Amino acid sequence: MSRVRAYIGLGANLGDPRAALDAACAALVALPDSTFAGRSPLYLTAPLGGPPGQPDYLNAVAALDTALAPGALLAQLQAIEAGHGRTREVRWGPRTLDLDLLLYGDAVVDEPTLCVPHPRLHQRAFVLYPLADLAPDLCVPGLGTLQRLLAGCPRAGIRRLDPLE
Template identity: 55%
Template structure:
């Protein structure tokens, strides 16, 4: 029997009705075999990190209970991206859906295809604030409290959206 862990997934979209893309992605996450959606953050609007001239992003974070191994979970996330017609052409360019495995239990993972905790997590307000909404007492695998990261990363340019959820 596989062990159940909590994994946190960052969601982002800035193309083709981004709010709806993220909302549909929540349902896709809940449909992964071997995983169950246990929490979703409110949606946030943020300025793009990448090339200029692209629309703002809609971001959120979801928590999954899963028995999947990290690489299998990553494969499932990428399948959801493909279902949303994700095209990988420009680094940090516009996209219909981006799903990032932020944290996988208390694991530190460094493989050719996967880095957990996600390398950008400590300085990305659009990830930290939604993550804090659903897991305020969280500590990273190295013991760093999430709240400590929030104090170092102001929410400049981040707008929490009202949600019907």
């Protein structure tokens, strides 16, 4: 079965976000019919929307070579989130773990439960900058080059963390 490079957005701002992202990557390593291909550095980012006063997020992007279909991969990601106590009570609210299927090869998926590329990918510095760490020459289906998207997305509110932080 052929594999597709998928990119997964990772985020958390409740509990121990660093441990949550590390555990999420370990879970991605264990996914069936998939090979973990790497993770970007961590970024500290201000919350985007949601209730006021929530803590900053830790964000990263992981790369995965997978033979899982997009819907099956999404189901696996949601199971990992649930295993970390993720609830969906408040839109853009605080999270123990958030895993978003950002890209699935060159596929464009527009279904009620899944849109790929992620519909707001091009507007989010906390996605674009870590994605650029993994794949600076990436072309996002329907949106153009990652470098062009970065040029239109200010870096305000995001800070790349030193590995020792």
